[in-house]
Amino acid sequence: MEASPAAAAESCSPVDILTDGDWGQLTRPTEEYLSRLSEESTELFRLTNGEQLAITPSSVTFLNLFEDRVEQRILALLNPQDHKTVVAVYLGQGWCSVDQALRTSNRERQELVQVQSVGERIVLFLLNHVICGSSELPANVFPFRDHPVNEFAKIFWKDQEAAGFYTVKLKASLCSTHTSQCYQLPVLDTIFVRERHRGRGLGLEMLEDFCGLFPDGEEELGISRPISAAMYRVCHRYLQSRPEDQTRLWEVEAPGDWSQRENVWLLIQMGIIPSADPSAHPGSS
Structure with a gap:
């Protein structure tokens, strides 16, 4: 299964889909998604250059958004060649490239x-x-x-x-x-x-x-x-x-x-x- 950033270009932006102050709308779906993810997963994320990255528990990590609120975090997909580079984030409805996450359809x-x-x-x-x-x-x-x-x-x-x-x-x-x-x-x-x-x-x-x-x-x-x-x-x-x-x-x-x-x-x-x-x-x- 392929997770393409282009497929959700008009809807994956966090400012378009996470419009209020309820963190549960992000954390609950993310935890459910992660519980289903396995190393045998066939899910792929396609980069804009056409390269496909496998989405497995070893290729994702949580990023704490705030130093003083460890429970408020987002799931990130890392570049396998550079684990310091975030290529996509999971926003409850699917994966979104960093570039698309910084855009809005409004x-x-x-x-x-x-x-x-x-x-x-x-x-x-x-x-x-x-x-x-x-x-x-x-x-x-x-x-x-x-x-x-x-x-x-x-x-x-x-x-x-x-x-x-x-x-x-x-x-x-x-x-x-x-x-x-x-x-x-x-x-x-x-x-x-x-x-x-x-x-x-x-x-x-x-x-x-x-x-x-x-x-x-x-x-x-x-x-x-x-x-x-x-x-x-x-x-x-x-x-x-x-x-x-x-x-x-x-x-x-x-x-x-x-x-x-x-x-x-x-x-x-x-x-x-x-x-x-x-x-x-x-x-x-």
Whole structure:
């Protein structure tokens, strides 16, 4: 039996089929499917290049979506030549290639959409863990940490596919599950644009959206340290057009008290910025 990604191209996207917050709609069918899978299985998954991969218990693994919620996970099919590479995910109704999982059949899903449903959480995980974390991660850059289950995030949808995302550590939220320290200001924690969508202004739109979440001038805003060279260029363009925010935007370390902040505009004006190499960070825009 063959599991073809093309056969379900219009329906396998998690944002189209997992539209609410009920994780049971994913976990129950996945557990039932796995209980039927055996090493003698004849099920195959066809890649876009025509190659067929056998789907057996030894070729699949669970991926935990959240560090603090081990029961919320997805079943992944691994490349037999590279067990770090995820080629497909099981979404309760069948297998879906990573590329198809990052698409939507809904033409109205455009621009920035806040992450709320189970399907959107899966897309955020795939962008962060699979795309940014492996296939589009420069060798000299550490991957982003896994996002907590209730992390505030928005996904940028462009041409019916997930083109990027950003996440926010809200003021008074815990810095981590291992500390009682809380963030003292809202912080733009991670921001990422996929390679084929860079150079189109998406990073600037996401920074503008983040700043627009909070009333102008009401409170200071942070960006997690270290800021990449590409993100500094985005900040430069934004602050040139919004001089009222030049005293408001700070590069911060958690939890962001005054001893852990440096003004972004001042750093730019003083020339204290990283290398101008646009590949220096996965958040290139």
